[in-house]
Amino acid sequence: MSATPIPQDRVKITDPFFSSYQRLIRQEVLPYQWKALNDEIEGAEKSGCIHNFRLAAGLETGQFHGMVFQDSDLAKWLEAAAYSLIDHPDPSLEADCDGVISLLGQAQQPDGYLNSYYTVKEPENRFKNFRDCHELYCAGHLLEAAVAYARATGKRAFLNVMLRYVDYLMEVIGPNEGQLHAYPGHEEIELALVKLYDLTGEQKYLDFASYFIDERGKQPFYFVTERLGQQQDAFRFSGNDAHGLRYFQSHKPVREQDEAVGHSVRAVYLYSAMADLALRRKDPSLKAACENLFASIAHRRMYVTGGIGSTHHGEAFTFDYDLPGDTAYAETCAAIGLVFFLRRMLSLDPKAEYADVMERALYNGVLSGMALDGKSFFYVNPLETDPKACQLDPGKWHVKPQRQKWFACACCPPNLARLLANLSEYIYQTGDSSLYVNLFIGSTVSFSMGGAKISVQQESGLPFAGTLRLRVSTDKPVGFKLKLRKPCWCQSLQSSLPYRCNEQGYLVFDRIWKDGDSLDLQLDLGPRRVYASPLVQDCLGKVCLSRGPLIYCLEEADNGKNLSLLSLPRESALLEEPLEGVLEGMVGLRAQGRRLCADAPLYGYAPAKTQPEPVFLRFVPYFAWANRGLGEMRVFLREDA
């Protein structure tokens, strides 16, 4: 039994927690990123993104700047701007969008092709390196943006540009003789084509997406054959080759893939499209593959923060239970992609577990990617850092102990912006005469069911308080099931209305709802201790703290240096405390702990004799770390039995 997400124009987020994030996106991130794309920020890495399109449009002369996938930064920004416009019309922002969309039209080639890198730099090499050169990836992002912009504004100009480009791509790529039997090295266009199909209803776009998915990993491998006779740039991005075809999830047909492998962002974008197609095609083998891949991630290859990607080599998955905290990659984009994948799994098959993992990634691995002031970003989200190690151990140079203003490879900031601006679409879905509430984010949702026009107002105290109120407004009494996900972190709850629990993990409130009905819940947030499987070597003998959906961490700002010396006795009570300063409004945790004495020889024949010193440990939410200066951080700490 599938379900359909309720789109953004029917959901208004009113949540204090996420409203402030959305306001940051609107007021800080989008304007900042627009300046960055226009190279107007001093001291930040140059983007060159708009400049490149102006070159492609013949409006400027000069050199292409940046990565081969630089176009995608603008695309993601446009998509984020579109979502923001849905909630908050802004003529000035819309004018900026229209202006740059017009530039895209000018940069488009007569045959429909649109890619600033190849147009400016290597026009003769178009479509010669699908593996490494991101043409389809950039096309996908532009297409997602165009669909979002059409939905937001009703304007068709951008969509028309992209329809021409997609039509051209469908001429060039496909199963017929004379066509390239290609698929992208970085998946993305597949899920964009599904969005285009959803918008237009045109089957050919769904078929094109299916083509990419079905062709992927077939033998002979396209990524091998396309490089034949192109020795010169066979290793253009040699890092990728470290993992071979697994890096691209193109080592075997997708339906045979049962382990999450390779570049983690690529992986979850692919799995998102697979879930999209499994739903729309009613394809049980594709659905089964999605379920296996979900299990591979969520049961064996995911950090407790919802971060994925255990190594910076290829920004990739490694193997089961290999989840080192200090060398983690856990890219912000990968956590975002995991959220994408899980929303689609929820549509395909509404199960609370998918929403649990989605919530885990959102509140921890995603939000940690941005500073509380919206002005700096993490690409890598480790579970443990020491600024000294980041500086002196080259194996940790990818880990930054402080967020950066912008990146040469600036995929994460606009990706965060587009997810958070579109977050209202991740809360609710309908199906089976039910309203599913997957996330507890204060909001008002409108939908029709059983002939009634209904709106439900959700008030949520999350993530810091467990109060939840849902108020139903309806133009007539109507029978439907309100299905609230029972969160995995919730040990007990009180409800003002009776319910039953279903097998999918939802609390089902099945009744005739009348206008003004309300449901009050009190969820027990914890705090609770979280233990990793003993197979996660890095976490053996350790524990981390959580409260509600939030994972907590120790920071040097509260606990001094050498956090590794700290331990938490199993019996210590976990106390809540209000936080202060930039963390004001958040709930911290406190517990009686111990600090080992470091005064010992490098190697000795006796364990340290001095008793550990009793200390108070102070924990803050992981997503909010690194907002109070440079220092150590760790999520898991030793637990004394």
Add this chain to the structure above:
Amino acid sequence: MSATPIPQDRVKITDPFFSSYQRLIRQEVLPYQWKALNDEIEGAEKSGCIHNFRLAAGLETGQFHGMVFQDSDLAKWLEAAAYSLIDHPDPSLEADCDGVISLLGQAQQPDGYLNSYYTVKEPENRFKNFRDCHELYCAGHLLEAAVAYARATGKRAFLNVMLRYVDYLMEVIGPNEGQLHAYPGHEEIELALVKLYDLTGEQKYLDFASYFIDERGKQPFYFVTERLGQQQDAFRFSGNDAHGLRYFQSHKPVREQDEAVGHSVRAVYLYSAMADLALRRKDPSLKAACENLFASIAHRRMYVTGGIGSTHHGEAFTFDYDLPGDTAYAETCAAIGLVFFLRRMLSLDPKAEYADVMERALYNGVLSGMALDGKSFFYVNPLETDPKACQLDPGKWHVKPQRQKWFACACCPPNLARLLANLSEYIYQTGDSSLYVNLFIGSTVSFSMGGAKISVQQESGLPFAGTLRLRVSTDKPVGFKLKLRKPCWCQSLQSSLPYRCNEQGYLVFDRIWKDGDSLDLQLDLGPRRVYASPLVQDCLGKVCLSRGPLIYCLEEADNGKNLSLLSLPRESALLEEPLEGVLEGMVGLRAQGRRLCADAPLYGYAPAKTQPEPVFLRFVPYFAWANRGLGEMRVFLREDA
């Protein structure tokens, strides 16, 4: 009060343990490596070493093969062969040596220059890249070999070749105008020049070594200025640049260096030369620097095996207490270099601690580098491996779970050969009317003291038994102090003669020795538990086992997969057991331990409920690991309180 090592021609190793290693070197390693150098081994990495010299000599045409420092492989082999000839005259080996020495003479250029890479490949670039291109390193190794060969055979041909080369180098490099104020990117020639000085007594060679040491790290930095105007190949070995000048220990003058930094082999070769010069120059500031650098290594930056180099990036030191077991570099050559350094520290200032660390490195970090059959080698010596991780985590690709037959960069095998073939020089030294016994290796040593001709026969049960007997033969009664190092691992001992302990950590037997006197000792070998400082994060809450000088490890062959699940209760008795198969003759350890149940979700809110399963843990000596097939290994395991 300094001391002088007793040279190899006065010491004959009779020890069963090391005799068998020396026999392996003689019967297996040297012949094997000779074939390798001549490219006569199928399936092994090509060396090209002899071929390159034939090219340089104009005897062959073709391409230079291998690394810029390929010459050093032959040099180390010749040095090892020379040491072997001292103990075991072998006309056939000597003929091979003479032949290749004649080739070196033919490859030498009219001006004395001798380097196959530059002669064949870049004659125009001679002396233009001291930082990266190993000219002085290769010269140093050839010089060490020439000195050894002169000592072994009395033949001067090789030495004459090298004297011509050194004279030429002294013309080109030096403090005067028109000379290059250069020093080597890879230290080595400094200690070779000291050996040349010791052999010839010519002051100019000691001065030349001092020049390199004193010039190093002065501003402006030679390695910076030599690259000016050579942008093209400024990053010839870009890996090196990761650490900047610290990689080369050239970031500041050597007397100001108090932390062991950069490439660990380079570092200990430098420190060896510094100790050599501190002794011969009676230079207190250089001695103080050596002491600081020793402390930096032995007290803060050394693995329990005596391995050094915490990261494969630059094969380098990182920072204090950063000693990860699974990503360790701990190169065999670095442990060898540490042994070199410590023998020199013992000469400079006989302290048992230096010998303790020397012994630790020798029995563990050095010997682990070679298979028990002498036919395969480790470059990297981790403290923890999982073949799966070596395959699937690119951050561990440098760690091999099995020894390799040969390497493209084949520095370690011949380095092992030259140390083991020359090991007799590491046992004894004289000074202060004393015979110092630094290592307990069965052997006979001859020396003169107080006008008497003395020989001492040492019988040692080490490393597997604690029995020790020293028998004195003398042509007349003579008073001297027999100073036996009291090993750090020895908790108690019984002695047949009275002694006192001195401040330097030696047992002093000060008496009139008569012919036939003997001294019997029984050293308590343990087994003992070893704990790392709590600042070594990777070892927190863990323990490793030792017995005598040997560090022990768990192997999959004895303990099954997932060694990380095993733990050792603090109260478990450590039992000894004879080992079998290829480990026959060795003593293993056995203890009651526990195995955690792995059946738990990736993240759960409760610690594992099932009781750990009781198991017998079996430990084998670390040096002997990976001789029984592919599998996991670990040195430190969790200790249950």
